Amino acid sequence: MANIKKDYKDNVVILSNVTEINDTNYWKITQIERESVEKNIEFINIKVSISDKKTIFFLMENAFTIKSREGNFYIFEKKCQNIKSLRLSLTGECNYQCFFCHGEGSKMGDKREENSKEEMYSLIKEAIKNNYTDITFTGGEPLLKLDDIIWYLNKLSEDNLKPYITIVTNGSLIEDRLLDAIENYVGENREIFKFNFSMHSLKNEVYLDIVRPVIKAIPTDKNNLLELVKENIKKIKARNLIVKLNFVLLKNKNTDKKDIEEILDFAYENKVDYVKFLELLVTEDLIKKDMYKFYLTLDTLLDEWKNELVFYKRTTRRDEYLYKGETKVELQQCICMEGCAKCLINTSVFLTSESKYFPCFLKPEKVLNVDSNELISKIAEGTEYVKELGREYGNGSPILVRNKKHVEEKEEYYYISKKAFTEKEIENILEEYSYKIGPKRNFKEKYLKTISMDKEDYFKEGKIYKFYENSEEKGFVETLQEIKYIEENKKFLIKFLNKKIGYEDKKISKDKMDDYLNYLKAFNLEVFLELEWDTIEYIKDSASISLGLAKLNKDDKRKITFMTKEKIKDKEIIEKLGLVELEELVIKYISK
Known part of the structure; x- marks a missing residue:
């Protein structure tokens, strides 16, 4: 693709003179997409010969759709992925010890010297100033820092800043005062706030076996823990806030059809907005702990549920389906299984509470110290590192990436x-x-x-x-x-x-x-x-x-x-x- 040609029309970048696109050279396309996002270009089009079957299959597997035909060429189109998102780990501590936890790829086992919430807020403001309009609070368990989250929400409201906010939580520490602060933050615009509950099972014995709660750090007897989390979900929905339930597929733990049916029916009956099923990410540390035996593909789930899940839409990161015409069901691989080339357009900027920036999930040894004065320059440095990985691994990665089905x-x-x-x-x-x-x-x-x-x-x-x-x-x-x-x-x-x-x-x-x-x-x-x-x-x-x-x-x-x-x-x-x-x-x- 050395002679690839770029043209711009309205909010579209159009690529032509394109030869075969594959796993090894896709990074060139993602770099153009990343550059286009920075220029506020919304769509990327690629002109492909109708005889280039391998490129056609490849693009369709990578979220491109056929827009039109011009003579002997198809025009493929994809909406550029918005990469202006910030993921903030408020703490490395957690009141659960999920057996497959990968610690957000940031050496969670290391002791942290956490910065003040004022220092962290200065980073959030600097990110928002540079169009990072999507903020995710994660951990460990972020609600161990519930007071800090309420403080952040109040400060953002005072400063008239209203980014989209997501809290990724196990759901055991929800309090009414948090929900009050959220309601004050969102006002009439409920779309700007979302809870992502890490659930993994709705069977009490299986749930406890997976999450392994730290007894001293949970607000109830462990045998009542799952019911508490369910009640917290209902409490949030009673306030008309958005809830997504995340289930990591764990073979022989939560993947029988009856298990999945229980999950989907619970979501449907309680008007949960989204259910997301994720493939297990098995890092090198977890491989050594023999975690790969729990890995099961999303294709297996979809094959078993193809008659009950109706295709809804395809986005850059995931396919979405409808269950009983209402509950949205997302099937998503971890971004690391998507490949290094795509990381440039898939990944958030990931910061910890000690102001450390980890550009790569799988290579936490690469870490940059940041402050509000140099946040953007450090993000640029991290981006160059991600580009290097994209060039090295292409659409593969340092962990297993399965062969694509179009390989002949x-x-x-x-x-x-x-x-x-x-x-x-x-x-x-x-x-x-x-x-x-x-x-x-x-x-x-x-x-x-x-x-x-x-x-x-x-x-x-x-x-x-x-x-x-x-x-x-x-x-x-x-x-x-x-x-x-x-x-x-x-x-x-x-x-x-x-x-x-x-x-x-x-x-x-x-x-x-x-x-x-x-x-x-x-x-x-x-x-x-x-x-x-x-x-x-x-x-x-x-x-x-x-x-x-x-x-x-x-x-x-x-x-x-x-x-x-x-x-x-x-x-x-x-x-x-x-x-x-x-x-x-x-x-x-x-x-x-």
């Missing part, structure tokens, strides 16, 4: 070790060479072939028909692949044949899988191989090594393989791990 083919390199290592020994070696542990996933695979076909001929042909289930979703997905070994480069070329012919992935629920396999027998197809995998991704800068541990049967010793998207260039790693390139299909090697 990919290249992979496989290695095995000449030495006998345990999983822990491999982890220690990779960490020694600065690789950081990424998410751990589990796969179950069922491979099918025609009954009359010899297994060796199947491997030789490389036409793979299989069903797989991974730990991020529910049910088995059908896929048809062609895998070729390219001897010249010692790499494997994998083509997703079902995607090349426009065939949608078919998902079969667990309870229907055996029936479907019996149905396929009528077409002379049989399951001849079943594998179970544990995979762990190790990341160093833009490089990654995926460790695969596979077994055929429950009692089998697991075989270890290494997979990379590019050939390993680090000779020390190759020597230390005793790696040699695998020159046969992985499933053939595993099944020996």
Whole structure:
């Protein structure tokens, strides 16, 4: 996209001479969008050849819609994302200890020397002066600083400043005097204030298991805590204030259909404005605590609820649906799962109560000290850092970002070790060479072939028909692949044949899988191989090594393989791990 052309018309920036847009170069588009927002331009248009299918799919997955057609070009449009928002952590303390808490990415475990509310207010005023019109109070638990919040609201009213305000809270510390101050602040304009309740479950036992309250710091017996939070929601709605309920999806904790139904019905019956379901963000620290087993995709939830949730609208960050025609339901990934390129247009300016600015959620070691005299210059410095990450990681990130569904083919390199290592020994070696542990996933695979076909001929042909289930979703997905070994480069070329012919992935629920396999027998197809995998991704800068541990049967010793998207260039790693390139299909090697 070196020769990309920019034109401006009214409040639109129009991009033409655009070649393929993808994960690696999307940062160029987001930088233009960011610059456009700073110039108060509202929309970004991109002119794309109708034959450029990859760019078309990519833009549609990134919140662009087709505006019009001009000859052999589509004009894609997206409303520019407003990045003028300030997120203020009032305290690192919390009266809950949610087991998956990532501490806002700001080293919450560190002891804080908090500044005065007067100093913090000077930062808020400076931000508002520079058009930061959206303020979020978060924590820890921000209502541990309830008196300070009331003071901020009163000061903003006195100074005739009325930014949009959100309080992100667990909802246990709501008091009438806070609601009185809010009513005084909003006046007739109720739209400028919102509560985001972190709920996670409406079942008392599950709720307590997730939030793990600090007994001395909650205002009721723990067994009455969930009911107190529910009553606080009703109390807020009685004052006609906006409430959003946030539920982080936690596999096998709160994701059964009955759990989701209870959540949606509670929101509907109590006229809650929004319910938001979020994918779990598993940071490096939480990966080491084995939190990835709780990760479940939003797609899984949507697949189960596609008949009850009616599409409402798409925004830059999320899709919105309606439940029973009234309750708005948002499905949103964490911005870090969206990729570093998008962070430039997605993220708020995040400050702590000691006036520290953290530009990157995942890299809290990058921190800038700010005061009201240099807030804007520090934000600019942080923005440049975010741009660097966008250029380095593209639409990926230092944590796992799943492959996009429009990928039709990919290249992979496989290695095995000449030495006998345990999983822990491999982890220690990779960490020694600065690789950081990424998410751990589990796969179950069922491979099918025609009954009359010899297994060796199947491997030789490389036409793979299989069903797989991974730990991020529910049910088995059908896929048809062609895998070729390219001897010249010692790499494997994998083509997703079902995607090349426009065939949608078919998902079969667990309870229907055996029936479907019996149905396929009528077409002379049989399951001849079943594998179970544990995979762990190790990341160093833009490089990654995926460790695969596979077994055929429950009692089998697991075989270890290494997979990379590019050939390993680090000779020390190759020597230390005793790696040699695998020159046969992985499933053939595993099944020996």
